[in-house]
Amino acid sequence: MIPALQSYRQANPAQRRDTTRIMTRVCWALVPGTALMALWFGPGVVTNGLLLILLCVLFEAGALLLRQRSIRHGLNDGSIVLAAWLLALCLPPAVPMFVLVIGAAATTLLGKHVYGGLGQNPFNPAMVGYAVLLISFPQNTTQWIEPQWLGGWFNPDTWERVWSQITASSGVTSAWDAVTQATPLDQFRTATHAASSATTSASGMSGMSGMSGMSGVSGVSGVSGVNGSNTGIGIGSATSIAWISLSAAWLAGGLYLLFVGLIRWHLPVAMLAAATTTYIVYTVWMPDITLPLPWVLFYGGLIFGAFFIATDPVTAPSSRSARLWYGAGIGILCVVLRVHSNYPEGVAFAVLLMNACAPLLDRVCVRDQPQ
Amino acid sequence: MKGGLALSRPANSTIDDQIHTLPLQATYYLPAVSYSRAVLHSQYEPGQSVLRGESIAQGVIAPTSGTLRAQVNHAWPHPSHLEVPTWELEADGLDTALPLAPLAQNVTTQDKLSRLTMAGVQGLGGAGFSTAKKIERVLQHTERTLIINAVECEPGVECDRMLMQSHASSVIEACHALVEWIQPTQTLFAIEDDKQSAIDALTSDKTHQQNPVLTWVTLPAVYPSGAESLLVQRLTGLHLAPNQRAADAGVLCVNVGTVMAIYNALNGNAAIDRLISVSTQDLMHTTTLSVRFGTPLNAVLKFAASQHTGLAEALRLNPTAVQVGGPLSGFSRPIDNAPILAGCNALLIGPSHQSQPPSACIRCAECATVCPANLLPQELYTAARSDDHDVLKHYRLDACVLCGCCDVVCPAHIPLTQWFRFAKGSVAEQAQNEADAALARTRSEQHAARVEQRALEKAVADEQRRSAAAAAKHAKADIQAALARVKRKKPSA
Numbered sequence: 001m002i003p004a005l006q007s008y009r010q011a012n013p014a015q016r017r018d019t020t021r022i023m024t025r026v027c028w029a030l031v032p033g034t035a036l037m038a039l040w041f042g043p044g045v046v047t048n049g050l051l052l053i054l055l056c057v058l059f060e061a062g063a064l065l066l067r068q069r070s071i072r073h074g075l076n077d078g079s080i081v082l083a084a085w086l087l088a089l090c091l092p093p094a095v096p097m098f099v100l101v102i103g104a105a106a107t108t109l110l111g112k113h114v115y116g117g118l119g120q121n122p123f124n125p126a127m128v129g130y131a132v133l134l135i136s137f138p139q140n141t142t143q144w145i146e147p148q149w150l151g152g153w154f155n156p157d158t159w160e161r162v163w164s165q166i167t168a169s170s171g172v173t174s175a176w177d178a179v180t181q182a183t184p185l186d187q188f189r190t191a192t193h194a195a196s197s198a199t200t201s202a203s204g205m206s207g208m209s210g211m212s213g214m215s216g217v218s219g220v221s222g223v224s225g226v227n228g229s230n231t232g233i234g235i236g237s238a239t240s241i242a243w244i245s246l247s248a249a250w251l252a253g254g255l256y257l258l259f260v261g262l263i264r265w266h267l268p269v270a271m272l273a274a275a276t277t278t279y280i281v282y283t284v285w286m287p288d289i290t291l292p293l294p295w296v297l298f299y300g301g302l303i304f305g306a307f308f309i310a311t312d313p314v315t316a317p318s319s320r321s322a323r324l325w326y327g328a329g330i331g332i333l334c335v336v337l338r339v340h341s342n343y344p345e346g347v348a349f350a351v352l353l354m355n356a357c358a359p360l361l362d363r364v365c366v367r368d369q370p371q
Numbered sequence: 372m373k374g375g376l377a378l379s380r381p382a383n384s385t386i387d388d389q390i391h392t393l394p395l396q397a398t399y400y401l402p403a404v405s406y407s408r409a410v411l412h413s414q415y416e417p418g419q420s421v422l423r424g425e426s427i428a429q430g431v432i433a434p435t436s437g438t439l440r441a442q443v444n445h446a447w448p449h450p451s452h453l454e455v456p457t458w459e460l461e462a463d464g465l466d467t468a469l470p471l472a473p474l475a476q477n478v479t480t481q482d483k484l485s486r487l488t489m490a491g492v493q494g495l496g497g498a499g500f501s502t503a504k505k506i507e508r509v510l511q512h513t514e515r516t517l518i519i520n521a522v523e524c525e526p527g528v529e530c531d532r533m534l535m536q537s538h539a540s541s542v543i544e545a546c547h548a549l550v551e552w553i554q555p556t557q558t559l560f561a562i563e564d565d566k567q568s569a570i571d572a573l574t575s576d577k578t579h580q581q582n583p584v585l586t587w588v589t590l591p592a593v594y595p596s597g598a599e600s601l602l603v604q605r606l607t608g609l610h611l612a613p614n615q616r617a618a619d620a621g622v623l624c625v626n627v628g629t630v631m632a633i634y635n636a637l638n639g640n641a642a643i644d645r646l647i648s649v650s651t652q653d654l655m656h657t658t659t660l661s662v663r664f665g666t667p668l669n670a671v672l673k674f675a676a677s678q679h680t681g682l683a684e685a686l687r688l689n690p691t692a693v694q695v696g697g698p699l700s701g702f703s704r705p706i707d708n709a710p711i712l713a714g715c716n717a718l719l720i721g722p723s724h725q726s727q728p729p730s731a732c733i734r735c736a737e738c739a740t741v742c743p744a745n746l747l748p749q750e751l752y753t754a755a756r757s758d759d760h761d762v763l764k765h766y767r768l769d770a771c772v773l774c775g776c777c778d779v780v781c782p783a784h785i786p787l788t789q790w791f792r793f794a795k796g797s798v799a800e801q802a803q804n805e806a807d808a809a810l811a812r813t814r815s816e817q818h819a820a821r822v823e824q825r826a827l828e829k830a831v832a833d834e835q836r837r838s839a840a841a842a843a844k845h846a847k848a849d850i851q852a853a854l855a856r857v858k859r860k861k862p863s864a
Contacts, residue, residue: 017737017782019730077730119731119783318736318749362750366766 023078025262029253030085030308036249037089040242041145042152044093047162048100049085055104056084063113079118083107086126086308090301090348091133092144093152094165099133099140106132123355124315127348134348142186147242185300185344240299247298254307266320267327268306274331275302282339302334305347310354317358322365329354372605375593375743376776378699379565380526380654387658390537390646391678399434399460399665400445400710401427406499408455417441421460422469424490424641430501432491433460434643434663436467446709448668448695450702450792457710460665471639480510483552483637490636495645496520496599496626499714502633505618505625509553512621516607517555519546521562521569521627522590522597525697526654528717530646531627533659535562535569542627543576543585545634550584553623559606560585565592594699595774599624601743613769645713649675649682652694652721656681667708668693672720685720694719699775727784738777738787744770748777748787755794760801763794771795 038045057080064074087107091099110132111125112118133141145152152158257263279296297303310316310330317326330350337346403411413428415421417440421433438461445457474486487503494500509515523531535542550558562570570589573579588606590596596605603609603617603624611617617624625633632642643663649672650657658679662671672693676683694701697717738748747766754762768791777787 017735017780018784019733019782022733022735022782073728073730079733117731119733313733313735316734318734318739319747362747363765366747 019077019079022262023082025260026082026257026308027078027085029256030089031253033246033249033253033304034085034089036246039150039153040147040246041093042148042155042158043162044095044145044152044158044165045088047165048091048093048095049088051097051100051166052084052088052091052104053081055101056080056087056108059104059108060113063109063117067113067117069117074117077118080108080112083111083125083129087129089304090126090130091141094158094161095140096164097166099137102136103129103133119314121314122359123352124309124312127309127351127355130348131352134343147239149238149242185338240295243300244295244298247303250304250307254303257307257311263307263311264320264323266323267311267316270324270327271306271310271331271334272297272302274328275335276331278332278335282335286339296335300338300345301347302331305330305334305351309347309351315351315355315358317362317365319362319365322358322361325361325365326354326358329357372593372596372601372743373745374741374776375595375774376699376741376779377592378526378594379592384655384657385681386529387656387679388533388536390533390659390661391674392661393663393666393671393674395435395462395464395466396663396666396670397462398667399437399462399663400667400708401431401433401458401460401665402445402447402710402712403428403431403442403456403458404447405430406449406712406714408453410456415439415458420463422467424469424471424643426489426491426641427458429488430491430493431458432641432643432664434665435460435462436465437462446707448704448709448712448715452704469641471641473638480552487633487636490632490641492629492632492636492642493713494626495628495632495713495716496597499712502625502629505616506553506623508616508618509621509623514621515553515555516622517550517553517558518603518606518617518622518624519549519558519560519585519627519630520597520599520602520624521560521566522602523566523716524563524592524594524597525699525717526594527648527650527657527719528697529648529650529657530659530716532566532569533648534628534631534646535566536572538631539569539572539576540578541634542631543573543579545630546585547578547582548634548637549625549630555623558585559588561588561590561597561602561606563592563596564589594776595743595772598743598772598774600770600772613764613767642713645711645716647671647711647715648717649679650717650719651681651685652689652698652719654698654719656685658682662711664712665710667710668695668704668718669706669708671711672706672718675718675720682720689721694721699779700773729785730783732781732783732785735782737780737782741776741780743774743776744772746771748791751794752785752787752790755790758794758797760798763798768794768798 034045034049057075060075060080061071064071084104084107087103091103095103107125107129111123111128112121115121130141145158148155254263254268258265258268276293276297279293283293301309306327310327317323330347333350333353334346337349338344341349343349403413405411411428411431413431415427418438420436420438421427422436423433425433427433427439440459440461442456442458444454445459447453447455447457471486471490474483484503484507487506488501492502494502494505521531521535523529546558546560560573570587574587579585590605596602599617600611603622604611607622609617609620609622611620628645636642644661645664647660647662648657649660656679658675660671660675660678672686676686691705692703693706694703695715695718696702698719701717701719732749732752734749736747736749739746742748744767748771750766751763751768751771754766755768771791773788773792773795775788778785781787
């Protein structure tokens, strides 16, 4: 750096910026939430993350090699590690290896390198990977086990499951159905759908709820038509405590990012405010299908999405007013998808839809200056 | 001003508070091109002797008396690192000045303007714009504002502060003379709050206290608040349209050094020198030199090293390259005999910063946060890369002042300002090509019209000639018929 600016930089530590440093800091912000998730859901969370990071780095190196770019320079920025980590946080614990391979390929190649690598991709790579998995492998990507504080770590079954993650060639066996459980949003959704329409069955195709956004449920978990409070997801149950504490951890990570100046408040605030407002409108419009308001924010992936997914600078618009509109769009779409779509959570698809609008928003919201 | 960077000197840095004048050199180099690389025409022949202050071409003034040598391609202090046709002036050592009388009080504006042109006065703030042209444009307005720009804002550029501090009474006198001439409704003296010594020197001046025509505007020291378009906008609230200059709106914004040059020119001294700050790259040591235009860079650095041990040490360690201009706005070039020109306000000795290899833009928009012109550099960058002039215009490349703030904060280490400089060149080139094409088209159309007109005139003339000939033929026949009638009558009579 220019030596003459040293004194300036010492006075402004936020300006000591570097792409690698930015990615590293976002990863640090993910640590508390990830640790908490591992404590609730067992070692499968950690293996998911490590395997996905390894796979994504391999795919990235291969893509850089084929594109005749410097592999060291390309991997050095750390962006692919972050993308792999974000994708891992969206998946239930101990997802089979072949699903992870396809997810990593979709994230790295389809999400990033087909567009020209870092900075060129219009869609959030982690969300591209997640959407591919969600549509292709709804069973594997939506099957969450019941959260159990530290339980998974001392249960030989979970370790066996982690082992079979690496060795198994196909999906989940029926032996695990007993312990799988829908996320709170799933259960509310299924319950309210059953209540409002007798024909609704718990289809095997619900996705996108859960924590980091976006998990779902398999049709075999037998929650169809059951009132939420009976299935252990009422306030105070282990499940609700798990999901709420996770959201709180993401919030803490997000506030850290805000504090160190890596993200700005406009986007997450607009997104959460728009989601809340839309939810209130729905509460008035169709009172029987909604959750109580605070749990709207804490169940599901809204907070994770608002601070870690939507704020991806590459795929978000860059001017402040455009970021407000963009965040609001994600918030509204997210709730609309929750209510009307086949998926209980809509963060991933809302982000992808608004990604497509980002260049337009950027062009429309050129900072106005009187001429 | 939004954005910008609050830069400051290192805490225990030293500034030599004396101005050192460079001794006369054996050879001076005078580029025969303007800053925009337009070739300057001259009636001077190689071998001709000139006097100090003699105008060789538009804006090119002989810095001393001597003999002109033939033009050769010579190094030029410009980011492009191009070589341009340059006169060599061999000094005769006598330094005889061209006798220029001070202008009387009652001379016309035109006389004053031509004096400025003849004396080669140009903006010393960096752009090197002809001051006479600027003033001429401002004088066309009845409501005028005068802004004296003493906002150096870039650490390591101390020449204006040194000028105000050491020649306070001359500066005040020069400002008063300019006010007298321009007759502005308002005169603003813009200065930064970190130049307290200069402010004290100026405000304690007797002439100023007797006749306080200057309104002081003290600005916080944020780079680049001294950029003309930003300063004018900030002080007057005036928003300039693309490609509009402040002078076109009746605002005369001149650097304080230029004000002195105007004053000197009107009093018979041509603009042949300027003050330059020479610092080490870490800004620990700074000294100020008075350097004549055309002095080779290596001679300036050698002299600076002889005056200051800190600079000598830095030059000994880094003998090959130097930064021309301030830490942000400057550019690195090899130490050779490229000449010092009006736009050069600072030299920095030391290791030029190791530019890290740029990586991809992640659109973090930090550049937009610091952009003092309120632009979106990340969008301009992609447009500049694809050389898309429409998009560049949409994101208002014209408002970019090339300050370099975005380069400093970019986490991907992208040399954004270089891209914008390139894009500006590309846009200017296209505009020039279009203007040339339009001119050629007009000429061709006018030529076609002239050919047609000539053909038409010829046809009309032919027709007239033909009808005249026919008429003459008729007349002849009539005469012959009359004669025949007469002949016929005669025998019968």
